[in-house]
Amino acid sequence: MLLDMEEVKVYYKSKGGLVRAVDGVDIRLEKEEILGLVGESGCGKSTLGLAIPKLLPKNAVLSGSTLGLAIPKLLPKNAVLSGKILLNGLEISSMRDEELRRIRGEEIGFVFQDPMTSLNPVLKIEEHFKETISSHRKLDDNEIEELMREALEDVGVPYSKAKEYPHRLSGGQRQRVMIALALVLKPSLLIADEPTVP
């Protein structure tokens, strides 16, 4: 089984008390399966997604779907995560920071909601790829370029755009670059945060 989430809860500690964003969720996902989580704004889809890879954002706005962020544990500091999360049989919920870092990007790909703000404005597109790839694998420049080409081709973005800065790309291209970045290392799990919203 690819993804196994058992009794996962995410609570936020706020001044008004405890906010129960996700209150006991069970999800089981096999390889090649796609799970779509649909719900009203603020029902906790986003938080659940953030909980798994342990990267909780600081002030999570509970609107839209940030479900995926829970998986790579990208939740803010005031969030409390409980429950078991297993990826390919490995227990993510109890991993240390460095192990988690290695899994993010390599095993778990994440496509963010807003392509305008999810790309670093002072880095060229190719630099985004290079830092991602070199943080996980020891490859030489040519091999890195190969992976980049492949990824961009898969999403239909011309390779020439790699040398540009994000603000020079159209909204649609940026979204596709985000997907390419998520897939470049061929992760086994892909989490997409409302990927069709421009």
Add this chain to the structure above:
Amino acid sequence: MKLRDYVLIRVLLSIPMILILLSVVFLILRVIPGDPVVAILGPKAPPEQVEELREKLGLNDPIYVQYFKYLGGLIRGNLGESILTGRSVSEEILERFPATLELSIVSMTIASLLGVFLGVESSRRRNTPVDVSIRVYSLAIYSIPIFWLGLMFQLIFGKYLGVLPISGRISPLMEPERITGLYLVDSILELNLRAFLDSIEHLILPSLTLGLVLSGVVVRMTRANMLEVLEKDFILASRARGVVERRVIYKDALKNALIPVITMMGLQFALLMGGAVLTETTFSWPGIGSYLIMRIGYRDFSAVQGAIVFYAILVASISVLVDIICAYIDPRVRY
């Protein structure tokens, strides 16, 4: 737009600024009450001498004539002649410029490296004891008068520990041959190790003094900007892709955070110049700052005016340079 075009426009825009500054200097030195000639010669000087000096300095011409002569001279790089030494002021200033430059560069380097590092580390550990102590440090260092810090260093390292010299740029008769005027560079070019080490010994205390005081501002700015940048989505995105944390902080985040800091470098430069005057005086460092103060003491009107004009032009130039660097780093700025 292309970087080249931006540079051109920015340089053109600096001309009114320089003009304003030069006019302000003129106003201060000529129009403010107080007869410079009396100040120079003293109240008991014989009237013929006073008249002679007035003629020589061109103070009898109507104000607007003086103004145009002043501007005209400046365009040709003529800053007049020193009343004290009779030499060309521009020559004297250019002679002393490398000393100030060397001090400034080393101090700024210390301030930047220390300041950015502390600012970044402080932002990563918000509200922890480390963060608080770094913030206290930056507040304290701002409150310490540069000259007092310098004096304390002189006491500790010069008097009590006796390990470092407390004045001058180099030991007597050890100056390397003058190629750039920067002793560190010149001594390397000459392969003169002793001169190199001696220069460093003399540089340590003054640059440490100035560098530490300037670092306070850098810490605060870096910290504030980093805190803002670290909240951004693209940082979260980098982490989600498993980018190594050191890289997320020191490349992805810092590159964004430094842009406003570099803009602030212009302001920093002004602080640097002011601080350099005090540092040079404290350590008897033979730069433009100590030149200015010394000549004020001698009532050398032309020299004083020349030095201030020099500062004005320097400040304007650096301001243009900083903007150009910003445009280079942040591609969005070029419209």
Add this chain to the structure above:
Amino acid sequence: MLERKMVFLGSSILLAFIAMSVLAPLCKYDPTRGVDEELLPPSREHIMGTDNLGRDVFSRVIWGSRTSLLIALISVLIASLSGIPLGILSGYFGGKMDRILSMIMDSIYSFPGLILAIAIAAVLGPGVLNVSLAIAAVYIPTYFRVMRNTVSKVKNELYVVAARALGAGDLLILKDCVLPNLIPSIVVISTINVADAILTEAGLSFLGLGITPPTPDWGYDLSNGQRFILQGAWWLVFFPGIMIVLVVMGLALLGEGLSEILNPILREEE
């Protein structure tokens, strides 16, 4: 709340110094005349020692607070009284005058403050008023810029437009709509400027351009004391300096704390 502690600590320090300058006449010794042997190290008689003319350093340090605080307050007063009205008018009426004035102020603002003060002080000569004027010139652009920017921003806000539509005159608008936005900024900027003015005044005196003897002045004492460092007379430079550090830190803490509390407007000026 860290900010409250900062304001509390800062105000306490400031009050202590104000008390010090007010109560200065209670000092046992006259700070302007030699009262004992020269260059005595700190002792029970003279807790901060004596200087090279036999003057009691402790008295000089206490009396010195008067000089510093007085000059700092006067300069900030002059600067604010000049810069604030100019900034408000310029921001409110806009137009060519605003553009020219802004350009002039920006140019002066970018010029090193200390060097500007040095130039003016050199021309005017020593004395409390002259030094205050020299220092004031440095801060006028700060007040101008903040006032101008705030006013031109507020000018276009809905409630001002509404007030004008209802027939309110310019003066009334300035008073009721614009001013309340400005007071917090003025307070914070002034606090920081007083701190800076103390440093600048000390610097000018250190360079020989400020207050002349025999008036007690911290900056002058530091410059005087430098000559005796190699003789080991550390008390001449240590005590006046530490005083400067304390009072400036207190003011800076106060300013920082106030700024965090009264925030958003100032962010852009930082």
